[in-house]
Amino acid sequence: MSALEPATLGARPSRPSPAPTGTGEQRGERHALPDHPDRVRADENETVPVVPSVEAWDVYKGFGRRAVLRGVDLYVLSGRTLAIVGPNGTGKTTLLRILATLARPSSGIVRLCGGDAVRDPVAARRRLGVVFGATFLYDELTGRENLRHYARLYGVSDATTRIAELTALVGLPGNRLDERVGVYSRGMAQRLSLARALLHRPDVLLLDEPDAGLDPAATRDLPRLLRGDTTTPGATGRAIILVTHDLDLAVGLADDVAILAGGRFVYTAPTAAITPPELRRAYDEAT
Secondary structure (H helix, E strand, O other), rough: OOOOOOOOOOOOOOOOOOOOOOOOOOEEEOOOOOOOOEEEEEOOOOOEEEOOEEEEEEEEEEEEOOEEEEEEEEOOOOOEEEEEEEEOOHHHHHHHHHOOOOOOOEEEEEEEEEEOOOHHHHHHOOOOOEEEEOOOOOOOEEEEHHHHHHHOOOOOOOOOHHHHHHHHHHHOOHHOOOOOOOOOHHHHHHHHHHHHHHHHOOOEEEEEOOOOOOOOOOOOHHHHHHHOOOOOOOOOOOEEEEEOOOOOOOHHHHOOEEEEEEEEEEEEEEEOOOHHHHHHHHHHHHO
16 A cells, blocks of 8 residues: 555644745844735735645654754745755755655644644645655556556546546656556656646645656646646645755746755745846855
């Protein structure tokens, strides 16, 4: 059984003013975007609460005596994409695994779509789609059988139509769907993994190096692949968090970018206000 299968699987704390993409400390300074929009105006006389799709408050993670995450705060609103960049070994994948409920934080709070993801990971996983280094695909099954398997697990009622939509979206030829996944190239498996992650129309999409194994043409097509699933309910409001080493991809794909170094966010910015060379300079200074 795959680690992602759902069957195996309060109140907001007081906190410093967080950023939509997180906050951190470097040389004693906080780096933050505008404060959390706790309420938005519904009409002239009424406001309604805003519930971020992803929240993490004061998250720590250690392995033995080694601290990997040192008090991470972040939130991502629906419809927004956050790119996290940083050197190897700074906790990027660990943070993503905690958000995906594949690892538990040593301390801190993680909420997905308003629910406590640490206390109830089963419910959280039904709101999530993930694409990690492990594809969570079964090599002995065909591509179509893999997608049907996950469709049953997540209760996708229109599975045949949905599989056809997604395989067309990610560029998987129909004749390859009936081949065993074990004979797929890395790029083909990555495309199928993306289709798997989108199958149940998740509210939150988590991606670790989503361009891994993709050829240059497919990498250039990633924005369309990730944002192209907008004809189905919930797609336009999906929150996306991706980890990448490609600074150009981060700026081109995300609404916000954050640099994680030393287990903390040390830099955040909206991508509309920064160019790849500027992000490179900030990255070199921060790391």
